[in-house]
Each structure stands twice: as structure tokens, then as C-alpha cells.
Amino acid sequence: MEITPVTDEMVPQVKKFLSGRKEFSYCQDWDGVFKYAWKEDKYPYGYAIVHDGKVLGFLGTLFCERVIHENRIVWCNLSTWIVDDCHKGARSMAAALLAPILKMQNIVITSFTANEKAQKSYERMGFKRIEDYQIALPTFMGLARSGSMKEREILSAPDAIERHLNKTDAKILCDHKNLSCLHLLVRDSRTGRYCYVIGTTSPVRLRRLPLPSFIPIGRFLSRWQYFNVCYVSDGGFLAESLGAIKYYLFREKRSLLIRYDSRLLPGQLSRVARKTAIDRLCFSSTAFQPADLDNLYSELVTHNTY
Secondary structure (H helix, E strand, O other): OEEEEOOHHHHHHHHHHHHOOHHHOOOOOOHHHHOOOOOOOOOOOEEEEEEOOEEEEEEEEEEEEEEEOOEEEEEEEEEEEEEOOOOHHHHHOOHHHHHHHHOOOOEEEEEOOOOHHHHHHHHHOOOEEEEEEEEEEEHHHHHHHHHHHOOEEEEOOHHHHHOOOOHHHHHHHHHHOOOOOEEEEEEEOOOOOEEEEEEEEEEOOOOOOOOOOOOOOHHHHHOOEEEEEEEEOOHHHHHHOHHHHHHHHHHHOOEEEEEEEOOOOOOOOOOOOEEEEEEEEEEEOOOOOHHHOOOOOOHHHHOOOO
């Protein structure tokens, strides 16, 4: 029994293993784990426990290289950690799937959607919880303010957005433009200042909505979605342009609410908001602040979830 990096040749075996696991029955395909634009050959898709040619466990890894505070680091998001519980030897090696990653230098490791069992395992291995809030803002509250922001240009087509981006943001767009993400650029047509935003979309649910109780629910909500913010290039400019962004999302993208992690956009953006406590997990061998950690290059964007 050994821990093996998962390369292209091993992907069919791992897919077969995962397809039989009830924990992942919601997945219709595995492109979010094995197919993404920033994949480099020097990094594996993850690590597998293999015994007699059979896969008994897998930990997915989404590796990329990013520049944070002018330092190039390895960024690794963990997902799809599953081991065959019926095999005692595999269970005993579950933590060993992380060993090759933890040995790497200058690395940030994140886990955004770990279940409770996985969270406890991560914490035992030194991961830190990022205390955070999920904040939801209704988009229709910005309609009355939209008239004062006519100088704000908003683009959503990636090819049109790319012309206005700096080198760093252009690379991010290139890596994410073929995923099911929504791309927005809000730009001051006079000064050229912009904020580039990437978000996922998800259906609006009845639970925990920051909406007045008198609004009819039923069919109304079924037509709308959340816009889940994953990346913001200029939070200050986004705050200044929030009315225009809300107006655009409501009218053009059928987004009823904007939802984001508070570390991405500190401060109060609206008096009408709902906060929900969440925990993201992170381990790092290099210094970082929670605000340095966006939600890109992760299963949130490859699976269009939040």
C-alpha cells in the first residue's frame, strides 16, 4: 500500500473510485477536479492510496503559482478527500495523503468546503480556522442610486473585459474564463480606474434571506440566483460603485443577492445585510493575512458553488 501522485494516466482509476462513493453522488462529472486551465504538469491532480493496483483513497489538489505581496508562492486548494472506510489499512493512511503537500516550502494550503469530519482532521494537522462571515446584500436596494453612477461602465464579456486589465488580472481571467463563473468589470469611463470581480452563481434558497417578510416567495425566488463573490481586484472602488453593480446584477443577470466572505470586502457596504458565521480552513508555511486569501483557484470556482 502506497501514496501515489495522481497523473493523467491514473485519472480513470480515480474517477472509478469516486463514482462509487455516495459522498459525491451529486457530481455529474469530474471536470472540477481534473480539468482546469491553470493545471501544470509538474503538479499532480492529487494523491491516491493504491493497493494491488486498486485505488482506496484520494485527496484532490488544485495547485497554482501566485504572487502575493511581491512573493511568488505555491497555492494549493484541497478538495475531495475520501478514503475507503471499509479497508482498515486505507483508513490508517488517510492523513498520509497530506504529507507530500505539507513538506512543500512557500505554500498556502486552503480548504473551503471541508465537511465536519475533515475539518477536525485538518485542525489536528495544524490548519487554522479563518473566522469569517458570509454577508448577503439584496441587489434591488441599489436601484434608486443607479442614476448617479452613469459614468460607471460595466462589462461582463471576458473578451471585452480583458482589454482593460493589468497583467495580474489578465492572467486570472485567462485561467477562469472557461469555467461557469460570472465575470464583471466596473470601470470609471473618465479615469480608467476599475474593479474586476469574479463570482459563482447558485439558486436562491428561502433560508436566511435578508428580505422583508411581506415579499411574496414561491415562484418569485425560483427565477433568481445568488452572485457569490470570489475575487475583487479593488475593494474600495467596488464599494464606491456598489449601486451600479447592484443595478446591473438585478437587471441583467437575474441576481437577487450579492454574497461574499467578509475578509474579501471589509467594512459595512450596506445597512440591509444578513451575516452568517462560516469557517474557512488554512495552513501556511509562509506569512499571510486572511484578506490575502480569495476564493479563486479552488473547487468553489471549478464546481460553481459557494
